[in-house]
Amino acid sequence: MAADTADISRRDFLKSSAAVSGGLLIAIALPGCKPAAMATGGETRYATPNAWLRIGTDDSITFYCDKSEMGQGVYTSLTMLVAEELGVGLARIDTQFAPPGDAYINTLIGGQITGGSTSVRDGWDKLRKAGATARTLLVTAAANQWGVDARNCRVEDGVIVSPHLDKLKFGEVAEAAAKLTPPKDIALKPPAQFTLVGKAQKRKDTPSKVDGTCVYGIDVRLPGMLYAALAQPPVLGGSVKTFNGEKALAMPGVVAVVPTSSGIAVVADSWWRARKARDAVTIEWDGGPNAALNDAKISQTLRKASADAGRIMRSDGDVASAIKGAAKVVKADYELPLLAHATLEPQNCTADVRADGVDIHVPTQVQQIAQATAAKAAGVDVSKVKVHTTFLGGGFGRRLEVDFIPAAVEASKAVKKPVKLVWTREDDMTHDAYRPPAFDQVTGAFDDQGKLIAWKLHLTSCSITERFFPGSTEKNGDPFTVEAAANYPYDVPNVQVDFKRQEIGINVGFWRSVSHALNCFVAESFMDELAVSQKKDSLTFRRALLAKQPRYLRVLDLVAKESRFGYPPKGRFHGLAVMEGYGTYMAQVAEISMADGKTQVNRVFCALDCGMQVNPDTIVAQVESSVIFGLSALMWGEINIQGGRVQQSNFDSYRVARMNEAPRIDVYVLDSQEAPGGVGEPATALVAPAVCNAIYTATGRRLRSLPLTRYKLA
């Protein structure tokens, strides 16, 4: 099946990209994570049957969660996967965030990375196997002690029960289990026997998130810790020419003014004092190569580059000939702006650089890269750096970056004390790795019977992957530029997608759903343009071209039925979009109304087939979340550059959706026995085309660039 093939090639690509990155992947074995080892810790002794589980002789069970919790629910859902096979309830497991380690490399990406909506897909087999291996060892140890056949024993919430109803707790056989060799082949429960997976569980992190005790990076407090604020070059890519910190040093509580690789850090006994003194440092900046960069130049650069053909990423049939011989050709250009992530927790890092080693406490999506970055900044071997992952106050791809780590490490090294570096909101908004802008040209061609015979998408944008792993896309191209494009699902004989890479001089980053959000806007808006050109409605036009795509059809039909697509309440208008991303099939209907030239999104209906589910309510929550994220970008999202400086600075100039702007969202998750798909991102991408298609229905205006604040809509 096409989707599977795409997945495999992406995996291979990423493996090779990880290999290319060479020094990026650092092997740090967990203490005692070799099979069947015992580790000591105080009086309690621990069995560590694998890198994910630790069973204490005190009957404690620790799960090392190898993905970061940034709201997407992995703290619970991944614990469920391991608990399902281990044979314990969720409450019995203490979930901790895993340290850097090769065992935790995300098989789908090739590094220890939380991203790409891969957490459940990566853990689905791995974590169930980890649980099953541990359970098998524990049961075997108990069976040996009883002198019975392990196959006749069972497990009830962490207690092993013999055929004679004797009972042993996991902790009581942990030491014996640690001496056994783990079995090679582990049979996993068939889904029909799941008792936890697929059954709604309360999030394990909710209690700490309603009483203020959840510890995010910004909340870390170490004994003797100082605080730092950072002055970064106002022009992206600029640097410090000269600085004078005398005035700042004379201010109360200020301990040091430290030149770092990212700017001038001011270290003080409170963050407020550091922040005030930062503004007292006199700095002469070198603007660097971007000093004259602005929006118009970025747009011109992309448009100019688009004159050249890009790398072909999909080619069916012969698009050029089909267009040449077509009875009707429809063409359109689309353009998308830079976007910021704006995680609500500003970037921060707490570093403790000592003679004997370095500890960093950091909200990160990339433990190994964070470790390597801190090691480089401290000038020590990676083995000397411990990474403590905190809860993340939002990720969305922003915390795949590690730009907030070096200055914290360098400041701590300079003052020889733990330092917590916290960026202001303005620092964060003006020093992001922004979602790349894009200029895209799309063409559709019909024969004289009105059959769509060609579809061609020529994309021009930046390659984030090349920024992370230079050279890695040379062989096969960059799959993260053609999502929701190369998998064009409609039954058209001639399809071509090509990507022309054009960098713009500033850092671009992975932003929730990555190129899905860029390309789905183009592909699905244009599908409506094509439908209109044939005087067909959005649903009928799509259905006919998806006849061979049952998973698309199911979600499309479900969302059409639930939304009463095409029959909105009076004064409301409907728009539709469909997409497959991260192995999840999705269809959305936006229901909007127009007032005073403005669009109000009243309701969003979303149907999805994400395969087998782990925690169903989390899936619903992630769709709700993604819809609001996509809505914010659609309505207001735009980063403007003037003189190389980002013009937006806080939530007044970079607006995001608020309570009074949040539509009602109805989510319909199909029962499915397909392999699990990712759910943290895809719904983000369908909002803009669905809403813009509704705006066309309401106003007859086709919007081909965003955000909506650019338009006065009658």
Place this chain on the structure above:
Amino acid sequence: MTQLNVNGKAVEVDVDPDTPLLWVLRDTLGLTGTKFGCGMALCGACTVHLNGQAVRSCQVPVSSVGAQAVTTIEGLSADRSHPVQQAWIEHDVPQCGYCQSGQIMSASALLATTPKPTDADIDAAMSGNICRCGTYQRIRSAIRRAAEIKRGA
């Protein structure tokens, strides 16, 4: 020295008078449940109660607090038993959770004066609190549920 009344306790802090209450709570008193999000009263992550009213603590200089009772998320209840906290747990509202202390403080201040809030009341009271994870729909349901819990329903 500045005298404060935080979560029912008298405390003394030695800070610059212009220090925002937010940073006194977080850095001086270690009450890190109150969050820094924007520093300009735009996001609501730093919401606390002053004499029961929701305020953005990033814009309240500590010198202006005086004898007013400061309540933070840590002081809302000792055991997550406040109706708003109960409702938040029931609806599994938080995702990343970073904004939720502020959301809960805004919601609890709303319910204290408006036992049966309408949608418009909720919009008015809650639109100053950004949730970047977009949990608004659950917040709205949870506020309604908290109102029920408060009424003993």
